[in-house]
Amino acid sequence: MATNRYDAIVVGARCAGSPTAMLLARRGYKVLVVDRATFPSDTLSTHILHPPAVESLQRWGLLDRLTSTGCPPIDTYSFDFGPFALSGKPGTEAAPLAYCPRRTVLDKLLVDAASEDGAEVREGFTVQEIVVEDGRVVGIRGRGSDGATVTERADVVVAADGRSSVVAKAVRPEQYNERPELLAAYYTYWSGLPMDGRYEVYIRPGHGFAAVPTHDDLTLVIAGWAYEEHQARKHDVEASYFEMVDLVPEFADRMRGAEREARFAGTAVRGYFRRPYGPGWALVGDAGYNRDFITAQGISDAFRDAELCATALDEALSGARPYDESMAGYHATRDEQVLPMYELTCQLATLEPPPPEVQALLAAAHGNQEAMDAFARVNAGVTSPTEFFAEENAQRILAGSRS
Ligand SMILES: Cc1cc2nc3c(=O)[nH]c(=O)nc-3n(C[C@H](O)[C@H](O)[C@H](O)COP(=O)(O)OP(=O)(O)OC[C@H]3O[C@@H](n4cnc5c(N)ncnc54)[C@H](O)[C@@H]3O)c2cc1C
Numbered sequence: 001m002a003t004n005r006y007d008a009i010v011v012g013a014r015c016a017g018s019p020t021a022m023l024l025a026r027r028g029y030k031v032l033v034v035d036r037a038t039f040p041s042d043t044l045s046t047h048i049l050h051p052p053a054v055e056s057l058q059r060w061g062l063l064d065r066l067t068s069t070g071c072p073p074i075d076t077y078s079f080d081f082g083p084f085a086l087s088g089k090p091g092t093e094a095a096p097l098a099y100c101p102r103r104t105v106l107d108k109l110l111v112d113a114a115s116e117d118g119a120e121v122r123e124g125f126t127v128q129e130i131v132v133e134d135g136r137v138v139g140i141r142g143r144g145s146d147g148a149t150v151t152e153r154a155d156v157v158v159a160a161d162g163r164s165s166v167v168a169k170a171v172r173p174e175q176y177n178e179r180p181e182l183l184a185a186y187y188t189y190w191s192g193l194p195m196d197g198r199y200e201v202y203i204r205p206g207h208g209f210a211a212v213p214t215h216d217d218l219t220l221v222i223a224g225w226a227y228e229e230h231q232a233r234k235h236d237v238e239a240s241y242f243e244m245v246d247l248v249p250e251f252a253d254r255m256r257g258a259e260r261e262a263r264f265a266g267t268a269v270r271g272y273f274r275r276p277y278g279p280g281w282a283l284v285g286d287a288g289y290n291r292d293f294i295t296a297q298g299i300s301d302a303f304r305d306a307e308l309c310a311t312a313l314d315e316a317l318s319g320a321r322p323y324d325e326s327m328a329g330y331h332a333t334r335d336e337q338v339l340p341m342y343e344l345t346c347q348l349a350t351l352e353p354p355p356p357e358v359q360a361l362l363a364a365a366h367g368n369q370e371a372m373d374a375f376a377r378v379n380a381g382v383t384s385p386t387e388f389f390a391e392e393n394a395q396r397i398l399a400g401s402r403s
Contacts, residue, residue, distance in 0.1 A: 006032045006154035007317055009140055010119075011127050011167055014043065014103070015299045016285025017160030018110035019060065019306035021119040027314050032152055033114055034125040034142065040108040044265055046187050046222050047106065048074075048199065048212055048296040049099045050380040051091035056303040058095065062113055069105050072213045074098040076198045077376040080248070084366040088376030090199075098199065098380065100214045106299075130157065130170035130281075137171065137280030156313060158282045160302075163269065165287035171278055173288075177342065179271035182292050182349035185224025186237050186266030193219040193258040202248045206351050208294075209244045211251070218261060221245070224294070226351045227268055237264050269293065271346060276309070276334060277327035284309045289334065291342050292349035300381050301338060308333055344378075344385040361394050364401035371397045 010021045013035035021033035037043075049057075057063040067073075075097055078087040090098055115121045124145035131139040131151060139153035159167030195213040202209050209223035223244035225233055233240040241264065246252045269290060276288040283289075285302035312330035316323040353359065365371035374393075377383040387393065 005152060006030050008032075008156050008158055008313065009034070009152055009154040010158045010160055011035075011140060011165075012160035012162060012285070012287070013037070013039070013111050013114070013121060013123070014107045014160070014162075014285075015110065015302035016287070016305055017158070018107070018114040018119075019056075019303055020158055020160060020284050020310050021121075022060070022110070022114040022117045023306060023310035024313060025114065025118040027310070029314075029317060031114075031119040032122065032154070033111075033119050034122045034127060034140070035111075036124065036126040038123040038145075039111045040104040043103050043107070044267060045103060045298070046212075046220055046293065046296065047100055047103050047214070047299065049101060049106070050296065050300050050382070051095040051098055052381050053300040053303050054091075054097060054099060055095035056300075056307070060113070062109060065109050065113075066099060066101055066106070069101065069109075069215065071099045071101045071105070071215055072195075072197065074100065074195075074197050074199050074212065077379060078198055078200045079375070079379070080200065080202045081362065082204060084363060086362060086365055086372045086375050088369065088372035088374070090376040090380035090382065092377075092382060100199070100212045100220060102215045105215060127161070127166055130167055132170070132280075135279060137167075137278070155317060156280055156282060158284060158309065158313075159287040160284045162286045163290055165283065167281060168274055168283060168287055171281050173274040173276070173278065173283065175272050175274050177271070177273045177339075179292075179346050181227045181230075181268035181270055182346065183224045183227055183294065183351055184230040184234070184266065184268040185222050185293070186241055186264045187220055187222035188241075188260055188264050189214070189218040189220055189262045190255065190258040191218055191261050193221070193255060195219050200251075202251060203351070204247050205353055207244050207247060208351055209241075209248075209251075219258070221255070222266075224266075224351070230268060237266065271342065273335065273342075276305075276331050277312075282309055282313065282327065282330075289338060291338075291345045294349045295341065295345040295379060295381070297338075297341055297345065297381055304337065305334060340384050340386045341381060357394075358389070361389070361397060364398045366401075368397060368400050371400070
């Protein structure tokens with residue numbers, strides 16, 4: 001590969017970008033990471049960090065930094081389907097806990113880690129153009145916080161710039177497995193609504209909400225509805241939000257003494273996979289793959305992409321493997337790992353009752369702690385849905401409920 005000023009330029013410095021930059025910098029590469037945002041800053045996203053993402057932080061030596069911010073641990077996930085609820089432990093022995101850190105805290109921590117490990121971080125830098133020469137991406141052009149337009153060159157430009165990626169727009173990767181918006185949801189933060197280490201999800205036909213504890217003794221409550229209702233509901237989000245919560249009177253009672261501490265924020269998103277590499281470019285995080293947020297997988301996926309992509313780029317940049325071969329490996333591994341969860345996520349996001357055999361399986365799991373823990377681990381992205389819904393496992397759970 002040609003020698004450029006940087007080995008890698010990463011566009012976007014949140015969950016996908018900063019870890020990618022950090023991991024490349026740790027391997028000795030000269031890395032520039034830019035973001036039009038400055039940090040700390042918030043972004044449109046809730047922020048459940050399932051145990052696999054927590055494990056990534058631990059592996060990177062960053063978990064203590066997160067826990068020292070006073071972020072409350074979460075040890076139980078509960079899914080209330082109306083007639084019954086499944087309540088279980090989402091983690092493993094190695095990573096038993098989930099967290100729900102504010103993005104102001106998490107993203108800042110990641111940016112700082114990238115910088116400390118040697119990546120050059122430029123905040124307030126907007127990428128306006130991708131520089132392409134002879135069909136190959138060779139750099140970026142953009143404006144820094146001083147207003148000056150600059151061009152920077154690198155062997156590879158990594159897009160970690162989210163769903164509206166400017167890099168993806170420029171390189172036009174193949175897009176597949178596309179899904180339309182399936183639900184819309186809005187969230188805000190409440191004081192005086194203790195959760196006692198629990199992430200609670202309430203699902204009713206076409207509707208649902210979830211509550212989870214976060215920093216500063218606040219609880220995040222997100223409420224959503226099937227996308228076909230969105231036209232009618234979006235004009236009065238607040239009324240719709242409370243309508244969802246009122247579907248569960250016991251929860252609505254718990255909220256009565258609570259204070260709302262922020263404005264409502266929310267959206268609906270499309271699902272897609274994008275081919276995550278090409279000549280001189282790579283995609284990580286939402287820039288490369290997006291799924292509805294109902295299963296809260298985005299940050300875990302961004303962390304996994306960062307590790308897979310940084311490893312593949314290391315192989316290519318060091319000359320250990322041809323670029324196309326190592327990046328094809330990244331592509332195949334990503335798709336293989338996320339596809340079963342993508343299908344489950346799309347199914348859940350319709351907010352339609354699951355097929356009768358799945359309903360029977362979930363009803364049978366009720367009261368069977370081992371099965372409820374397994375279901376919590378599926379939602380946490382610890383156990384593949386393929387494993388949980390496999391015929392043999394389903395038969396075991398069904399037989400257990402009959403004995
Ligand atoms: C409503 C909602 C709720 C969600 N809840 C959860 C959840 O509970 N748990 C979970 O794991 N995931 C959740 N997600 C998904 C999660 O937010 C994303 O998957 C995650 O943020 C992806 O990280 P990223 O780094 O790829 O992109 P982003 O977090 O979108 O970061 C992209 C960065 O790129 C920068 N950027 C963009 N364009 C440019 C440019 N031209 N120049 C410079 N910088 C640029 C942006 O400023 C931004 O900082 C949710 C998403 C939504 C929408």
